[in-house]
Amino acid sequence: MDINLIKKKRFNHGYLYILPTLFFMVGLIIYPLGRGLYISSYKTDLIKRWDFVGLENYISILTNKQFYSSILLTVRFTIIVVAGHFILGFILSHLLNKKIKGIAFFRAILILPWIIPESVIAMIFKWLLNPLYGLVNQTLMSFSIISEPVSWLGNGSFAFVAVVMACIWKGFPMIMVMLLAGLQSINQDLYEAADIDGATGIRKFIHITIPSLKGVIYTALILDLIWWFKHYTIVWVLTQGGPGAATSLISIDIYKRSFEYFEFGAGSAVAIIVFTIIYVIKFLMERGFKINADD
Amino acid sequence: MQMTETNSKLKSMVTYIVLICLSAFVLVPILWMVSTAIKTEAETFSLPLRWIPENPSLQAFKRIIVEYPFGTQLLNSFINATASTVATLICATLAGYGITRFNFKGKKVFMSFLLVSQMFPAVMLLVPFYTILRRFNLINSHAGIVFVFISMSLSFSTWMMSSFFNDIPRSLDEAATIDGCSRFQVFYKVIMPLTLPGMISVAIYAFIMGWNDFLFSSTLITQDKMKTLTVGIAEFSGQYNVLWNDLMAASIVASIPLIILFAFLQKYFISGMTAGAVKQ
Numbered sequence: 208m209d210i211n212l213i214k215k216k217r218f219n220h221g222y223l224y225i226l227p228t229l230f231f232m233v234g235l236i237i238y239p240l241g242r243g244l245y246i247s248s249y250k251t252d253l254i255k256r257w258d259f260v261g262l263e264n265y266i267s268i269l270t271n272k273q274f275y276s277s278i279l280l281t282v283r284f285t286i287i288v289v290a291g292h293f294i295l296g297f298i299l300s301h302l303l304n305k306k307i308k309g310i311a312f313f314r315a316i317l318i319l320p321w322i323i324p325e326s327v328i329a330m331i332f333k334w335l336l337n338p339l340y341g342l343v344n345q346t347l348m349s350f351s352i353i354s355e356p357v358s359w360l361g362n363g364s365f366a367f368v369a370v371v372m373a374c375i376w377k378g379f380p381m382i383m384v385m386l387l388a389g390l391q392s393i394n395q396d397l398y399e400a401a402d403i404d405g406a407t408g409i410r411k412f413i414h415i416t417i418p419s420l421k422g423v424i425y426t427a428l429i430l431d432l433i434w435w436f437k438h439y440t441i442v443w444v445l446t447q448g449g450p451g452a453a454t455s456l457i458s459i460d461i462y463k464r465s466f467e468y469f470e471f472g473a474g475s476a477v478a479i480i481v482f483t484i485i486y487v488i489k490f491l492m493e494r495g496f497k498i499n500a501d502d
Numbered sequence: 503m504q505m506t507e508t509n510s511k512l513k514s515m516v517t518y519i520v521l522i523c524l525s526a527f528v529l530v531p532i533l534w535m536v537s538t539a540i541k542t543e544a545e546t547f548s549l550p551l552r553w554i555p556e557n558p559s560l561q562a563f564k565r566i567i568v569e570y571p572f573g574t575q576l577l578n579s580f581i582n583a584t585a586s587t588v589a590t591l592i593c594a595t596l597a598g599y600g601i602t603r604f605n606f607k608g609k610k611v612f613m614s615f616l617l618v619s620q621m622f623p624a625v626m627l628l629v630p631f632y633t634i635l636r637r638f639n640l641i642n643s644h645a646g647i648v649f650v651f652i653s654m655s656l657s658f659s660t661w662m663m664s665s666f667f668n669d670i671p672r673s674l675d676e677a678a679t680i681d682g683c684s685r686f687q688v689f690y691k692v693i694m695p696l697t698l699p700g701m702i703s704v705a706i707y708a709f710i711m712g713w714n715d716f717l718f719s720s721t722l723i724t725q726d727k728m729k730t731l732t733v734g735i736a737e738f739s740g741q742y743n744v745l746w747n748d749l750m751a752a753s754i755v756a757s758i759p760l761i762i763l764f765a766f767l768q769k770y771f772i773s774g775m776t777a778g779a780v781k782q
Binding site: 220221222223224225226227228229231232235236238239240242243246253295298299302303305307313315316317318319320322323324325326327328329330331332334335337339340342345349376384388430433437439440443444458461462465466471474475478479481482486 | 772
């Protein structure tokens, strides 16, 4: 009887504590999501026109080439950017884990890109890549690598490279710090035992470091993939998706459909398709890692 | 012995070289921003380019406050980021405690929803937010944008807080209860103060999210007097003649608050970035 009473009381209290969060989640995520689903079945400019079209938005998107090229571009962008983050992050986390002089100084510098606002980063890169007075062109010309100024953001493939570089620059510190924290939480006894057994550096890396870091790598990879798959700001400020559609990532596509062409229904439909893709990727990766972990 | 010593010397040489190269990769854009900001307008457009300006001046910083609306935008950024940080922190702290200390129906659903909500493309919520804020007349208001920021940072913050609360032994709760604390007192006076480092990390995370936001601030705010710094800087480029020294000065001003925060609270930044990731 008494225990039951206490239990009952506990129930109520628990809800009280999560109530504010729950309120915001329902009001600001679940409700908007439902709203987005609703809008996606209309042809609408949100003001006068509200024509119910059912699944027509989805069908016309999924049968249109432009959508697939935008998705492919986003996949390519995401893979290159995330790979860049992990290559830099991996190298740097190992170097920063060494106990040598000045390491705190290097760490402080290397984290800086994470702190600087994205729109600021985009503007800095825009200035660096300025055709006439940009540091990049002037430096390349002074070393005679190029003979005349290159319009980096005016050429499709160059613009893609430029955007990728800016995004790698912005995002690697996050991976670096996550991996570093993972490295520091590895039990040092493991390495000592391996030393006694005469293991080489590479073997220690394969058999101790990598398995211990698996959880961190998984989380970092998921977060980074999701984060950059839906990236918007740097690319938008740098190129607005152009020239042509050279850097038109899926987020930019959603934005343009909604706020430039005022096809809010189609924009919402793309958004929902993208969410589904992200969810499937996450699900598959979870599976993959679990199967690996069972070995 | 001799061999290993030269070997390790060589290794640390290589380490330094790689660190210096990659630090340069990070520093060149930042230093170029600073160098441009203290140049005169004529010098930003003169060749050859110089790293150290001929006549360094802080005029650009003065101009951005006097001639441009950056002062207002700075204030707006502060209001939006601070208000959303406070609200996020209160909600996340309460929820983190509730999740780790109570059992209730739907807890699992709640937790997994926190994770799933990380996957929504921000753009996906943009249109719904736009319609909702418009309906409640919150377009161009601090309140509207603050609500949006809360929704963006709250789920990860709650997740972080619950991992911090998890680290505090339950025996402390019991001891405090025995000492005569009420339920809320246990939370407020005993357990919450112990998670202060975690709360600082969450606050920093939420503040950065709000301060750096561009997508929502640029869409849900159309009135000039409500615009924030990140948007103001990006819109600079839409104008025909960009004064790069002024723009870079504004960029520095937009970055400084976070860099100062970082300088003093580095360790919380890092634990904020890695919370939940490492402990899994």
